[in-house]
Amino acid sequence: MKLVVLGLTLSSSWGNGHATTYRALLRSFARRGHEVLFLECDKPWYAAHRDLAEPDFCRLALYRDLAELKNWQAEIRSADAVMVGSYVPDGVAAGRMAQSTARGPVAFYDIDTPVTLAKLEKGDEEYISAEIIPGYDLYGSFTGGPTLEVLMRRYGSPMARALYCSVDVAAYQAVEVPRRWDLSYLGTYSADRQPVLERLLLEPARRAPHLRFAVAGPQYPADIAWPENVERLEHVPPAGHAAFYSASRYTLNVTRADMVRAGYSPSVRLFEAGACGSPVISDRWNGIGDLLEPEKEILLADSPEDVLRALGRDEAARDQQADAARRRILQAHSSEHRAVELEAMLIEAGGMKTARQEAGERKSA
Incomplete structure (x- = not known):
């Protein structure tokens, strides 16, 4: 299969969770014998922090604007499938072009589904519009559960499926390094996540000055009062x-508010940390138990007391959780699993598109 992807970014992991998601999924997709072309709008903030300029699993091409993107229409037309991602600049116009040009199925890959739906409710069509959703043969969603019915019934998607994030287990494994922190968090600043980070990490740090904490990620405001036992790292690249x-x-x-409300919205850190043998303490939302078993494979916390209770467990209990989580992730949440799922979805979407086209031809005849 030849797949063309129009995504936010593959080349830079700075300030976004899209790059690592695409890298894991597309590397595994390519391992299955498929050819991938990734088209990325060349933005200065990613150009300044580019950490994968020449991927070895696909072709990466940069374009400056919609006019340059149109130069790739022949590749889009000849592809077996096309996938447009959320937050692509000029995403509505890019989606229309893909839908009108491609012969194979055209998918929308929403790495931000609850945010997308909240934006559409407000009339915000930054990267997708309600009008073009029915034109996508597949809506691959980072969110499962009831949201899939919303996409099909309210917005007219002919085929909405959960395509959760995953982890490349070849890249994410336990590393022999000194233990530096009792609890860490890796994520870009988000205003709606910050109160939860305050409750589940900063307040526990204040109450337990003998423990060590870390928060890694860019864009945190300068006026945050970090406790002395919380180490700040501006950015940790995927290689680290x-x-x-x-x-x-x-x-x-910590999960964004829109995703908590929707439920069934795992963050990639659940799987990446677990694959590396670091057990996860998570905020609570519907559907998390379908992905990792609470108390056995993941701990859920609502308060600082819950976090401190978890950190106070003995090492045997910690290691049991770490081992159980890693086994589950290897069995169900690797990028290899997601690549197989994507392949099957694209084949099904292609068959449904052909059937619709044939039915339309019979009707017009």
Whole structure:
């Protein structure tokens, strides 16, 4: 299969979670014998922090604007499938072009589904519009559960499926490094996540000055009062993620408010940290138990007391959780699993598109 992807970024992991998601998924997709072309709008903030300029698993091409993107129409037309991602600049126009040009199925890959739906409710069509959703043969969503019915019934998607994030287990494994922190968090600043980070990491740090904490990620405001036992790292590139997680007794997962409301919206850090042997403490949302079993494979926390109770467990209990989580992730949440799922979805979407076209031809005849 030849797949053309129009995504936010593959080349830079700075300030976004899209790059690592695409890298894991497309590397595994290519391992299955498929050819991938990734088209990325060349933005200065990613150009300044580019950490994968020449991927070895696909072709990466940069374009400056929609006019340059049109130069790739022949590739889009000849592809077996096309996938447009969320937050692509000029995404509505790019989506229309893909839908009108491609002969194979055209998918929308939404790495931000609850945010997308909240934006559409407000009339914000930054990268997708309600009008073009029915024109996507497949809506691959980072969010599962009831949201899929919303996409099909309210917005007219002919085929909405959960395509969760995943982890490349070849890149994310335990690393022999000194244990530096009792609890760490890796994520770009988000205003709606910050109150939860305050409750589940900063307040526990204040109450337990003998423990060590870390928060890694860009764009945090300068006026945040970090406790003395919280180490700040501005950015950890993907190549350093395994060592970062391996240096943490536990990893904290904090979910954006829109995704908590929707449920069934796992963050990639659940799987990446778990694959590296760092057990996860997470905020609570519907559907998390379908992905990792609470108390056995993941710990759920609502308060500072919950976090401190978890950090106070003995090492045997910690290690049991770490082992159980890693086994589950290897069995169900690797990028190899997601590549197989994507392949099957694209084949199904292609068959449905052909059937619709044939039905339309019979009707017009």
